[in-house]
Amino acid sequence: MYIYDQIDQRLVEERVAQFRDQTRRFLTGEMSEDEFRPLRLRNGLYIQRHAPMLRVAIPYGLLATRQLRALAYIARKWDRGYGHFSTRQNIQFNWPRVEDVPDILAKLATVQMHAIQTSGNCVRNITADHFAGIAPDEIVDPFVWCEVIRQWSTFHPEFTYLPRKFKIAVSGGEQDRAAARVHDIGLQAQRDAQGNVGFRVLVGGGLGRTPMIGAVIREFLPWQHLLTYLEAILRVYNRYGRRDNLNKARIKILVKERAPEVFRQEVEAEWAHLKDGPATLIAGEIERITHRFTRPRYQPLDPLASAYVLALGRDKAFANWVRRNVHRHKVPGYAAVTLSLKKTGVPPGDASADQMDAVADLADRYSFGELRVSHEQNLILADVRQADLYRLWREASALGLATPNIGLLTNIIACPGGDFCSLANAKSIPVAEAIQRRFDDLDYLYDIGELDLNISGCMNSCGHHHIGHIGILGVDKQGAEFYQISIGGAQGNDAALGKVLGPSVSQAEVPGVIERLIDLYLARRDSEAERFIDVVRRIGIEPFKEHVYGGHHQAAAGRDRQLAAA
C-alpha cells in the first residue's frame, strides 16, 4: 500500500474543501447544472437513472483493509449497504445523495482515498496487473510506476479539459495482464540489452464504439523519460484531438485519422522540446515512492506444506477452488487467491457492506492487511500462506466468496447495465444471471475450460465485451432490448477484438445461443487443451454462425419469440 505523505494528504483535503464549496454553490443556485457538471464529474459524481452514482478511486486496484472498512461504512451510512467494483478497479455507490457527497469524500480522505478524476475528460485511474509485485514473470512492480503517473496526472493543470476521458494502464512485464493494448496509453515494462528498465508505449487502443488495438509508437522508452513522453502525447492529443463529435474524440480516432506513424512523429517532435526537462524522473524519486509502499514481511516457508497437499487430495471441492482461484506467487510457500464476486444470483462485482468487512477481516488474518480489485471485478488476497489456504477457503465459502469459477464461463464481467446506468441500452445483470444458471453444473463448466464472457449494456463497453472470448452487447432495437453476440475477442498479449456473430437476439434467447456456441466448440475441439478461443481462431466464426442461426434453430428461435410474446 502506498502511504501518503503530508502533501498527498493535504491535496486530498483541499480537494474536499473545494468540492464542498462547489456543491454548496450548486445547491444554493449560485452555479448552474451546466457549470456544475464538469466539476462533479471530476469528483466521480454522476447523476444517474435512479439517484446519483459516486465512483471512488482505488488507485491501481490496491486497497488496505482500513480503506475497505471505510468503504463498507460509506455503503451503510450513505448508500444501501453495498457497492459495485468496476472494470477500472474502482468502486461505485449507486444511491448517495448529492448533498452528502462532500461528507463522503471527507470520510474517504481520512483513509487516504478520494474520487479525484474518476470521471470527466481527464486522466482517469491508472490501472495495473492485479498480480503486481507477486507475479513470477514481472520486470518491475507496476504499482510504483502507477503511483508515479498518478501523482503526475493528479490536478495536471494542462490536461483537465481533454477532448475526452483518458485511460492509462501499466503492465509490469511481457505478459500483459493489464489490458494495456486496449487503453488510450498502454505501458509495458521492458529491459534493454544492458538490463535498463523502460517501457514499450502503445497509443490509441480502446473499446467503446470504435474498438481498436493500440499502436506501438515507441519500442523502448527509458524510465527517466516516462513523464515527459506522456506529456508530449497528451499535449498533441489536447491540441488536435477532435472536439466536434463526442464519439470521435478519443485519442484512438486521432491516431487512426493521422495514421500511427504520423502521430508518432508529432509526439516525437513535441517531446524533443520536453525531453531532459525538469519533469525528467530521477532515481531518488522512484526509490522514495518504492519505499512509501508497505511490503509484506514474508517468512521463509516450505513450499507445498504437507497439510496443504493432503487437503488437496482429500477434498475435491477445495482442489477445484485451488485449481481455479489460487495463483502462483514468486515467494515460495505463498499464493494469491481470488475471492469471486461472481456468485450466481449476485450482480457481477457487487459486494455488500458485510462482505466488505468480512473480506477485510480475512485480509488482515491471511494476507498482510491488503487486497486488490481485479479488472475482472473480483477481489484478490495477494499474499496468502499455502498452509492457510484450506482455512481461508472454508471461511470464504461461508461468505459466498469462493465460487471456483475464475477463468471460466461464469466468471462474467458485466457493467451495471440498464438496471442502474442511464447510458445503457439494455440490462446486463439479468443476462449474466440467466447464463450462470444455464451453466451451473461445475463439472460441465470445468469441461468447457477457460472462457471469458463479457457483457456491456451499451457501446460504451464498460463490460469489455469486445475482448471477451464471447462478448454480449446490449442494443436498442426499436425500443426493445436486444443483444448482439460476438466471438473471438481476447485480452492479454494476443489481444483481439471479437467479431459479431449475426443478428441480435432477445434476452430470453441469449443463454440458448451461448449453449449452442459451447456445443459446437465441444464438438470441434481437438482435445481438452484446445480452448474455446483457440477453436474460434482455428476454424473461424462461420461454423459457429451456422450452428447458431441455421434453419432448425431459426424455427426454434421463432417459437421462443412467440412464447416470450405470449
Add this chain to the structure above:
Amino acid sequence: MADIIKQQRVATDNWRLLRPSADGGLPPVPPTGDVIVPLALWLEQRAALLSRSGGLGVWLDSHEDPAHIADDQRHFDLVAVNFPKSTDGRGYSIARLLRERYGWRGELRAIGDVLRDQLYDLSRCGFDAFVLRPGEDPHAALPAVEEFSEAYQASVTQPLPLFRRRYLASPDGMEWS
C-alpha cells in the same frame, strides 16, 4: 470598461476586444484606444496596426497555433487566448507554449467562457489576467486563483516538479514534505 482579475487583483480594464463579424469578416479597427485584435487581423493588417496610436494586443482562438506570433511578440502589449467553451482545454496548452516555448513574458489574458473554478489551472498554465464570463463576480472568484497550496507537476508558476524540489531540499532522504 469592466472589472477583470489581473495579477491577483480586481482591476478596471480599458482594453477593447475586437471580434470578427458573424460571417467571419475582420472587424474595423478604431483609430485610437487600446485594442486586442484577432490573429487573422494581425496577420493581414500588420503595418496599419503598427502605425496607429494606442495599445495593441492580439488574441488567439483555441484552434489557432501560437507559433504564428512567436516572432512578433515585441509588437504586443498583451496576448489573449479565447475559450469558446469552458470545457475546451486547448487554451491551456497554448498558454504553456507561449510561456515556456516562445518566451512570452507580458500579460497573458484568458477571455471567453472563463469561470471561477478554472482560474487555478489557468494560472498554473501561465495566464495572469482573466476576463470572466459575463455575470461572474471577479471579487468572489479571486481566491480561486490560489485554491491549492501545492502541486505535483512542473508548471509555469512552479517550473520544478514537486519531486525535484524535494530532492533539492533533501537529496539524501527525499522525505521532506
